[in-house]
Amino acid sequence: MIWQFSWLLLAATVQAASLSLQSPRFTISASDATQLRSDTLSLTKKPEPLTLGATDTLKLTFQITESDEGKGVQPHQTFLRFYDKESGEEGIQPIRVTPGGKAKFELNMMRPLTSIPPTTHNPLEVSLILGSFVHAPAQYDLFDLYIPASHTPAEHPDEASFHVLPAIKHTFRPEQKSPPQFISAVFAAAVLSPWLVLIGLWSKIDVRVPNLFSLSIMPFTALLGAFEVLLVWYWVDLKLGQVLLYGGILAIPTVFAGKQALYATGEWRAGRK
Template sequence: MLLNSLLLLAATAQASVLTLHAPRVTIYDSNGEGIRTEVLKLVEKPKIPLAVGLTDSLKLVFQIIEEGDTSGKGVQPLQTFLRFYDPETGEEGIQPLRVTPAGKSKFELNMAKPPLSIPPTTSTPLQVTLIIGAHKHTPLKIELFDLVLPESHPVAQHPDEASFHLLPAIHHTFRAPQKVPPRPISALFAALTLSPWAVLIALWIRSQVFPSVPHLFSPSILPFTASLGAFELLLFWYWVDLKLGQVLLYGGVLGVVTIFTGKTALASIGARRVARK
């Protein structure tokens, strides 16, 4: 019983192997006359590559059967492909093949209109391989032959192709650091800028010691003091946010106000001196 089961299993495994029946490739010229015919052997491919010219065509025919089947009944696999591979460039193309329910299939290559599956060709022959896959059978991969095709023409350059090439690296040149004056000169001009406030503070201190001196915060002098402080605030605002045109506009308005407040302050001081006499 066990022996019969093993024999049945061995027979089933043997029947699940696929093979090709009568695989043949023929090259025709432009007149349809056969130039070369090769009956393909599954154990080795032809030693001389098949050459197809610009006006030639190629036809490959075969039938897929189960190995050991002599009834002529073919097998329709799930997928069947021809693979064209260029070993020099690594380019490859896959061409699906249609297989009839009887397992018969054919592939025609016309160089007048080659299929898109043919990769760009060079002087190196393409390796043509048949790949078959099925659910109930072992996958099959057979190297059929080497194929020499006319070399591909270079692809026409697109007008915008130069825009997609690698451009030279951009090296940014930073501007030289800003030159600053020596510290003693900066300190001198800073002292000159702050000197009016030093004078005002000195006058304010003097007014506290000598009541006869006009007080800086008296009603007649306070507007002038406030206008000077507004000038300092305007310069600080210019440093933070304002533009030169805005500073000139606002400074002109403050200048007019400062003139009138200054005249009022001087008139007040003069009136006090006259009254004192």
């Protein structure tokens, strides 16, 4: 019994808090302010479809009230919905309502609203949507509206990027022909000939390195060889940061070994050893 009474109380509260429209009226006028059509809207039956020309203006006025007291109220949200039943396109236009519940809307076809969906020869179903935290939501079907067909929108500069592109066909240059082996051999000999000349000249010179493998010179020579190995390793695998690190480590003993080698060479030349 208590449960049924709670439901009845809730239903009564919702009924008392519902919203209604008072004096909804539309007016269609031409560009020279001549009134073409004007009438009061019925909330139970749609009027004959409204038609706007390219220069006509539609004005809609109404007041939102509480259904039981008739007091003007301001809903939290008020929208006009333009819906094309054939295409499924729709547009939503917010409406400003005063604290007393009065509202007006104007649609000038010379400056159409961006909320109007793309139109063809089909009418737009215009309805009013009311939303509130303290009242039950409401929706009223007002009228059907014919307006001039919209122009095809200009193509966006990036429109082509969103379509399927043709398959990419790779074109490769023909394989480069190698020169005759005789020409390759001639140029290879020309590249190696300076080394042959250098080796021949070295054979004519008496090169003496008597102390190359002494204990004073050998460490410096080995460290120089380590630098050469490091460069080859860098060319094969190492990165620049690793080369700088390893080279810095090798540089420390190389400096001392080089100093010792120079000192020993000076002693030998002076005939002290």
